[in-house]
Amino acid sequence: MLEKKIIEVRKRVSQWKKDGLSIGLVPTMGALHEGHLSLIKKSVETCDKTIVSIFVNPIQFGPSEDLEKYPKTIDADLELCKNAGVDLVFSPSPSEMYGEGHILSNDFLTYVVPPYFYTDKLCAKSRIGHFDGVCTVVMKLFNIVQPDYAVFGQKDAQQLIVIKKMVKDLDIPIEIISCPIVRDKNGLALSSRNQYLSEDGKKYSLALNKILVNIKACYKKGITDTKSLVETALVFLNNHHELEYLEFVDKNTLENKTVADGDTLVLIAVRVDNVRLIDNCFII
Ligand code: PAF
DSSP, rough: OOEEOOOHEEEEEEEHHHHHHHHHHEESSOOOOOOHHHHHHHHHHHEEEEEEEOOHHHHHHTTTTTTTTTTOOHHHHHHHHHHHHHHHOOOOHHHHHHTOOOOOOOGGGGGOOOOOOSSSTTTTSSSTTTHHHHHHHHHHHHHHHHOOOOEEEETTTHHHHHHHHHHTTTTOOOOEEEEEOBBBBTBBBGGGHHHHHHHHHHHHHHHHHHHHHHHHHHHHHHHHBHHHHHHHHHOOOOTTTTEEEEEEEEEEEOOBBBBBBTTTTEEEEOOOETTEEEEEEEOO
């Protein structure tokens, strides 16, 4: 079930390909929750074989981010994968992925760098180089596993759009499947980082979904000017919230919108008691 070595994964995949089986990849950083399980379910339904990768990718974390404390729950993750019908979990070490001593500076690694237009906004503004790290590791995982399908969550909307763009621009022969955001009963979008929230933080974090639901309702009533829509958010925020961004973009190209229309994606990032949370919705 668990493989740590690239060479072993390649052997398994090559046998499955010889047998004519289709392969789905679900890339994750572990600490699996219902959101991940929905991606796994989609892959298991769509493909003959499903591989889940679990790798906390150091090159997508900035120097002051949570790489060291990112939750690691490999035993529970393996159990969940087994019960969900996963065929193989690939969980390499950083040196397996990036070489002995894994020197990770830009001078020592070939990076896949998405277009600036996609990374001069939203999460990339505060997470410099984040999407270079994401695209590089995803490209490596694609090359190692060579899946027919790869499944990603709509929760990381900017990541999903950037990966789709990479696949299109580099003619990668993989179909990207996206799955809707999974929320808890109070509306909070599931994320491995929700574990960092205190009990009060959990209450304050509900503001993100409330803001999005309210924006959808305002749009339905006819408010399309995005400045006015941003203002509707203020009533949900207090001094426990630090709004990083609330933006309106085209759902395919990430182009900014001043007037919302049917193609609008609304994205929000808020620090709640210093935990960075993101959420998004299609305006219709
Ligand atoms: O979304 C994630 O968990 C990560 O960014 C990904 C796609 C697994 C790459 O490390």
